[in-house]
Amino acid sequence: MTAPATPAPSARRLRTRAALLAVLGEHGTLSRTEISRLTGLSRSAVSSAVTDLLDEGLVSETTATAATAAGRGRRAAAVTLRRAHALVLAFDFGHTHVTAAVADTSGTLLGEATAHLDVDNHPREVLEAAETLARQALDAAGHRLDEITAIAAGIPGALDTRTNVVRAPSTLSQWIGMDPAAELGRVFDRPVTVGNDAEMGARGERAHGTGRTVNDLVYVKASTGIGAGLLLDGRIYRGASGISGEIGHIQLPDTGTWCRCGNRGCLESVASIVEVRRRLAHVLAPGARPGEHVDLPPLDRLADIPAAARVIGEAGRTIGRVLADLVNCLNPAAIVIGGELGQAGAPLVHGIRESVDRYAQPAVAEAVEIRASRLGLRSELYGAIDAAVAVAVGG
Ligand SMILES: [Zn+2]
Numbered sequence: 358m359t360a361p362a363t364p365a366p367s368a369r370r371l372r373t374r375a376a377l378l379a380v381l382g383e384h385g386t387l388s389r390t391e392i393s394r395l396t397g398l399s400r401s402a403v404s405s406a407v408t409d410l411l412d413e414g415l416v417s418e419t420t421a422t423a424a425t426a427a428g429r430g431r432r433a434a435a436v437t438l439r440r441a442h443a444l445v446l447a448f449d450f451g452h453t454h455v456t457a458a459v460a461d462t463s464g465t466l467l468g469e470a471t472a473h474l475d476v477d478n479h480p481r482e483v484l485e486a487a488e489t490l491a492r493q494a495l496d497a498a499g500h501r502l503d504e505i506t507a508i509a510a511g512i513p514g515a516l517d518t519r520t521n522v523v524r525a526p527s528t529l530s531q532w533i534g535m536d537p538a539a540e541l542g543r544v545f546d547r548p549v550t551v552g553n554d555a556e557m558g559a560r561g562e563r564a565h566g567t568g569r570t571v572n573d574l575v576y577v578k579a580s581t582g583i584g585a586g587l588l589l590d591g592r593i594y595r596g597a598s599g600i601s602g603e604i605g606h607i608q609l610p611d612t613g614t615w616c617r618c619g620n621r622g623c624l625e626s627v628a629s630i631v632e633v634r635r636r637l638a639h640v641l642a643p644g645a646r647p648g649e650h651v652d653l654p655p656l657d658r659l660a661d662i663p664a665a666a667r668v669i670g671e672a673g674r675t676i677g678r679v680l681a682d683l684v685n686c687l688n689p690a691a692i693v694i695g696g697e698l699g700q701a702g703a704p705l706v707h708g709i710r711e712s713v714d715r716y717a718q719p720a721v722a723e724a725v726e727i728r729a730s731r732l733g734l735r736s737e738l739y740g741a742i743d744a745a746v747a748v749a750v751g752g
Contacts, residue, residue: 381436673706
């Protein structure tokens, strides 16, 4: 980092500025009196912060000369956030990583930072790490936290939309009962929008990925868990309590493998990335002892290795068996496969296609396009960026 040309603003001044951007992000246009009332800041503190924001071009202010339509009195001067200049902060919480990103309202990623952590078992540490990662992403983007208008995050678990609290079934056993939006809100001292990771993935694909032209899309996050984000008729569908899309716990016939949810034969007990890696290790390193660590090539390099492509194709057919039923129910235009397993590309997509063609009704099978995500592992991150931008632009 190069040294700033001007002295760094005081912590109090930064907090004041952040508070102004937060209320303007929520309301768009406010008078100075309203800003003072909503933030609890003094008129002089508001005035000084508005002057700073005007100098930086982040807000505009109308003059107080216009009469009302009824011709009575004068309107108070209004401060308006210049939304095109707003910046957002987004988080993607996976089971073993956290990524923070800074973006502008066009969704352009300006800075990013990732840490690999045991997210499932250490929620407090992970929330603390989020603050550090946010600062790293902001440094990479050349911006400061007080310039951020809105924050959103995707978490890898079932979030009850009635209460905002993490619920079972979930891999986040240590998170159950927690309110991640409130926790992150305390860390960053402002409101934070939180959603399920697969929902964020669907949102990311719609906004920036392969789903830009469709209104009915199923996004599948196929990683340690397998979950679906549903975009139906152009809107994210969360269900009555926000826990839609738990396809990883749909039972397959003829499968007796125990699942971490306590049932046998769930999809993710046989087709998670953990299971696929175990089988790949078996075919690519046949001499390895059970449980021995084997370094595998990246999943996108396995299409030309017949034994590995078979393992991935089989996982695709297994996932496709469940997706065929979903296709019968929902008649989507596109299924986008993301998550770590989505990186496997063609052999996985061909396997899914085979099962959808075999088990779904011909007319609905024909109507659905099945693709691997082109956003790499960033579908969820782009979804969180999109969710934050929606708040920043008043969506
Ligand atoms: Zn299960």
